Amino acid sequence: MSTTAADAVSGVTTGAGARPTWSTRLAFILAAAGSSVGLGNIWKFPYITGEYGGGAFVLFYLGCIAAIGLPVMMTEVMLGRRARRSPIGAMRYNSETETGGHRWGVVGIIATVTAFIILSFYSVVAGWALPFVVHAVGGAFTGASAEEIGGLFGSLVSSPGELTIWHTLFMLLTVGVSAAGVRAGVERAVRWLMPALAVMLLMLVGYNVANGAMGEAVAFLFQPDFSKLSAEGMLAAMGHSFFTLSLASGAMMAYGSYLPGNASIARASVTVAIMDTVIALTAGLAIFPIVFGNGLEPGAGPGLVFQTLPIAFGKMPGGVFFGTLFFVLLVVAAWTSSLSMLESQAAWLEEKGLSRSTGAIVAGVAAWLVGMTTVFSLNIWSDFAPLDAVPMFEGKTLFDIYDFLTANIFMPLGGLLMAVFAGWVMSRKASAEALGMPEWLYRVWLVIMRFVAPAAILVIFVANFAG
Ligand code: TRP
Numbered sequence: 001m002s003t004t005a006a007d008a009v010s011g012v013t014t015g016a017g018a019r020p021t022w023s024t025r026l027a028f029i030l031a032a033a034g035s036s037v038g039l040g041n042i043w044k045f046p047y048i049t050g051e052y053g054g055g056a057f058v059l060f061y062l063g064c065i066a067a068i069g070l071p072v073m074m075t076e077v078m079l080g081r082r083a084r085r086s087p088i089g090a091m092r093y094n095s096e097t098e099t100g101g102h103r104w105g106v107v108g109i110i111a112t113v114t115a116f117i118i119l120s121f122y123s124v125v126a127g128w129a130l131p132f133v134v135h136a137v138g139g140a141f142t143g144a145s146a147e148e149i150g151g152l153f154g155s156l157v158s159s160p161g162e163l164t165i166w167h168t169l170f171m172l173l174t175v176g177v178s179a180a181g182v183r184a185g186v187e188r189a190v191r192w193l194m195p196a197l198a199v200m201l202l203m204l205v206g207y208n209v210a211n212g213a214m215g216e217a218v219a220f221l222f223q224p225d226f227s228k229l230s231a232e233g234m235l236a237a238m239g240h241s242f243f244t245l246s247l248a249s250g251a252m253m254a255y256g257s258y259l260p261g262n263a264s265i266a267r268a269s270v271t272v273a274i275m276d277t278v279i280a281l282t283a284g285l286a287i288f289p290i291v292f293g294n295g296l297e298p299g300a301g302p303g304l305v306f307q308t309l310p311i312a313f314g315k316m317p318g319g320v321f322f323g324t325l326f327f328v329l330l331v332v333a334a335w336t337s338s339l340s341m342l343e344s345q346a347a348w349l350e351e352k353g354l355s356r357s358t359g360a361i362v363a364g365v366a367a368w369l370v371g372m373t374t375v376f377s378l379n380i381w382s383d384f385a386p387l388d389a390v391p392m393f394e395g396k397t398l399f400d401i402y403d404f405l406t407a408n409i410f411m412p413l414g415g416l417l418m419a420v421f422a423g424w425v426m427s428r429k430a431s432a433e434a435l436g437m438p439e440w441l442y443r444v445w446l447v448i449m450r451f452v453a454p455a456a457i458l459v460i461f462v463a464n465f466a467g
Pocket of ligand 1: 115
């Protein structure tokens with residue numbers, strides 16, 4: 001297969017000129033892995049693994065990635081490449097070619113809104129890592145007590161001014177790269193950021209092999225004790241498999257739309273999913289030996305990397321170097337993810353006639369503004385629960401609402417609709433041609449899109465609503 005359906009339609013180029021593609025298949029893989037490897041891998045995966053008891057949770061999570069996450073990723077990449085448009089344009093195009101109407105275009109809108117909202121608060125959280133780089137370099141952790149380190153984090157989140165500075169800086173990093181475009185911006189950035197990320201992570205693991213409580217960490221991560229796996233843990237694992245692979249929010253659809261027509265979607269997606277998984281597990285091996293070796297608590301929750309880990313950096317030899325390395329790693333991982341969140345909006349605005357750089361700036365400024373409401377939710381608006389009257393949102397700050405809406409409603413809904421569209425609405429001929437993979441693999445994919453993925457997503461959806 002050398003061309004896609006959209007390539008064959010004349011006049012498919014949109015906006016100012018011909019639409020870009022990644023220069024190589026590797027560039028797509030680095031960008032998509034950059035999207036999927038983020039705070040989800042280095043901040044969230046370790047702490048939820050700690051909370052839900054280790055090995056058995058990890059095993060179940062791996063199953064979710066392989067059985068649902070990976071096939072849904074293939075679907076998204078396929079829908080994007082087939083249309084060669086931004087997610088909003090792509091779902092409209094796919095809807096029109098498959099049904100004659102544009103009703104399914106709403107899926108692209110849901111995905112793009114999801115990515116926009118996630119970007120708005122992701123930038124604030126990623127911004128936390130920036131002052132921690134400064135603390136680490138300046139030796140602020142050295143010899144500090146748990147209270148003193150807790151205080152560093154506490155005074156950061158309680159200060160609207162400080163949070164604004166770091167949120168602004170992080171958004172500037174994101175817009176700065178994205179404004180330069182797909183090849184000169186995103187591709188060029190991930191080509192050196194992703195290898196740098198791998199090297200930093202390996203150095204941290206190397207330190208642990210030499211000095212940390214590696215055996216204990218390996219047992220914690222890889223020895224399943226199924227008595228510790230709760231229903232809540234299983235739901236968290238399923239939900240996280242979507243978040244960590246950047247699914248149901250148009251990121252993979254947008255990046256897939258630049259994938260050269262002759263690249264294998266299955267092979268590229270498998271590579272990305274493996275990279276994401278290996279990096280999440282490696283992050284566990286970078287963090288837990290330090291946690292166990294210093295008698296710290298693995299189930300410390302969201303504060304694990306900001307409040308627990310720095311205690312260890314303050315005590316260990318070379319802690320200034322390795323502490324700095326860790327927080328730079330966190331910034332890099334978050335940066336390559338935020339690029340993909342902005343992509344769907346920048347690409348859509350470009351289709352609407354703006355230049356690439358204007359599109360990236362407009363979307364970035366809008367996400368920055370919404371992000372400011374997250375900044376305030378952490379301090380001066382921490383008691384402001386605007387939807388208090390709605391039971392589902394009772395007591396939730398704006399930040400809590402964004403998180404809840406995206407993770408528990410928009411992402412499952414978007415993922416479900418994408419699976420149903422690809423599995424039931426698209427003709428088999430169209431999906432088989434757009435995926436271009438061996439017959440047996442196509443059959444497996446089809447069964448997953450038709451039954452397994454919708455069922456699994458519905459379970460998460462209903463459970464989250466009920467719970
Ligand atoms: N996958 C990223 C992480 O693990 C988060 C992310 C990037 C994302 N792009 C996304 C999540 C798009 C949802 C949608 O941190």
